[in-house]
Structure formats: C-alpha cells, structure tokens
Amino acid sequence: MSGMRVGIYPGTFDPITNGHMDIISRAAKHMVDKLIVGVAKNIGKNPLFSAEERVQMVSAETSSVNGGAIIEVRAFDNLLTDFAVSCDATMLIRGLRAVSDFEYEFQMASMNSYLKPDIETVFLMASDRNQFISSGLVKEIAKLGGDVRQFVSPKVHETLKTKLDI
Numbered sequence: 001m002s003g004m005r006v007g008i009y010p011g012t013f014d015p016i017t018n019g020h021m022d023i024i025s026r027a028a029k030h031m032v033d034k035l036i037v038g039v040a041k042n043i044g045k046n047p048l049f050s051a052e053e054r055v056q057m058v059s060a061e062t063s064s065v066n067g068g069a070i071i072e073v074r075a076f077d078n079l080l081t082d083f084a085v086s087c088d089a090t091m092l093i094r095g096l097r098a099v100s101d102f103e104y105e106f107q108m109a110s111m112n113s114y115l116k117p118d119i120e121t122v123f124l125m126a127s128d129r130n131q132f133i134s135s136g137l138v139k140e141i142a143k144l145g146g147d148v149r150q151f152v153s154p155k156v157h158e159t160l161k162t163k164l165d166i
Contacts, residue, residue: 004033004034004088005031005032005033005034005090005091006032006033006034006035006036006087006088006089006090006091007027007031007032007034007035007036007089007090007091007092007093007122008035008036008037008038008080008083008084008087008089008091008092008093009023009024009027009035009036009037009038009092009093009094009095010037010038010040010076010080010083010092010094011037011038011039011040012039012040012043012045012047012054012135013037013039013054013057013058013135014045014047014048014049014054014135014139015048015049015054015057015135015138015139015152015156015159015160016054016057016058016061016135016152016156017130017133017134017135017138017151017152017156018129018130018133018150018151018152018153019095019097019126019127019130019131019133019134019151020095020135021061021062021065021153022126022127022130023093023095023124023126024037024062024065024067024071025065025067026067026124027067027069027093027124028065028067028068028069028071029067029068029069030067031069031091031093031122032069032091032093033069033070034069034070034071034072035067035069035070035071035072035093036071036072036073036074036087036089037058037062037071037072037073037074038074038075038076038080038083038087039051039054039055039058039073039074039075039076040075040076040077041075041076041077042077048139048163048164049159049163051075051077052075053159053163054075055073055074055075057155057156057159058073059073060155061153061155061156074087079115080092080112081112081115081116081119084116084119085116085119089119090118090119090120091119091120091121091122092109092112092119092120092121092122093121093122093124094108094109094121094122094123094124095123095124095125095126096123096124096125096126097126097130097131097132097133097134098131105121105123108121109121109123133151137151138151138152138160139160142160142161142164142166143164143166145166148160
C-alpha cells in the first residue's frame with residue numbers, strides 16, 4: 001500500500017467524546033487515506049475503562065464515520081513514534097482545545113520529531129462546540145450525577161452509566 005497517507009490519532013479515550021469524534025471525522029475526511037486511532041494502554045491517568053473496553057468503545061463509535069479514509073483502532077503500549085513506525089504512519093494527528101494544550105503538545109511534537117524526524121505532527125483545532133470537552137471532565141461530571149449526554153454519544157453515555165453504576 002505504498003503511497004497511502006497513514007496517520008495516527010493517539011489518545012486515552014477514557015471515554016471517547018464528541019470532541020475526539022470531531023477530530024477523527026475531520027482527519028478521515030481531509031488528511032489521510034488510513035487513520036489509526038491509537039488507544040494508549042499503559043498510562044499514568046488511572047483510566048476508568050480497561051484498554052480493551054476503550055478499544056471496543058472507539059471501534060463502535062468510529063464504525064459509522066464516513067470520511068473516505070480507512071479507520072482502524074489499535075491499542076499500544078510503547079513509544080508513540082515506535083507505534084507509528086510499526087503502522088507505517090508518517091503523520092501524528094493531535095487535537096488542540098486551548099492555549100493550555102499547546103505548550104504540552106508543542107513539547108511532545110518536538111520530542112517526537114527528534115526521535116523520528118520523518119514523522120510529522122499535525123494539529124487540528126477543536127471546533128467551537130467541543131473546545132471545553134475533555135474525558136476527565138466528562139467522567140467527573142458523570143460521577144457527580146451530572147448530565148453528560150451533550151458531550152458523548154448515546155452509546156458511550158450508557159456505557160459510562162453502567163461502568164459508574166449510576
């Protein structure tokens with residue numbers, strides 16, 4: 001499949017939000033021929049959902065994306081740049097919500113570029129309606145009994161309610 005533009009959109013996706021889906025849809029439509037959504041396994045964020053549950057959730061959500069690109073969902077637990085090489089990816093796709101995201105993302109992009117100069121990091125700005133959404137806030141609101149239906153799909157909302165036993 002030479003000549004195919006392969007990109008990776010990495011994240012925790014604990015849970016996947018409408019903001020994540022917006023970035024996935026836009027990347028699949030405008031940027032790549034194949035998009036691999038990389039679900040980080042070993043992370044220091046103490047995820048609510050296991051890696052397998054997050055892969056299932058992301059797979060279910062992305063199955064209906066109609067952007068023209070092939071979309072695959074894979075878990076990974078190694079360096080992102082090594083994962084990208086193993087997937088024949090030449091692009092890392094990252095979403096930016098606010099200026100506060102930029103400093104961290106800029107540092108990560110610089111380090112990734114140092115490690116693998118042939119892999120480019122591309123940033124997509126969150127759309128206006130998704131700028132404030134984060135998985136952490138969604139979980140916190142849900143745990144406290146708040147309504148998160150406007151931030152996640154109905155399927156993810158039900159999965160979240162079941163997991164939190166609410």
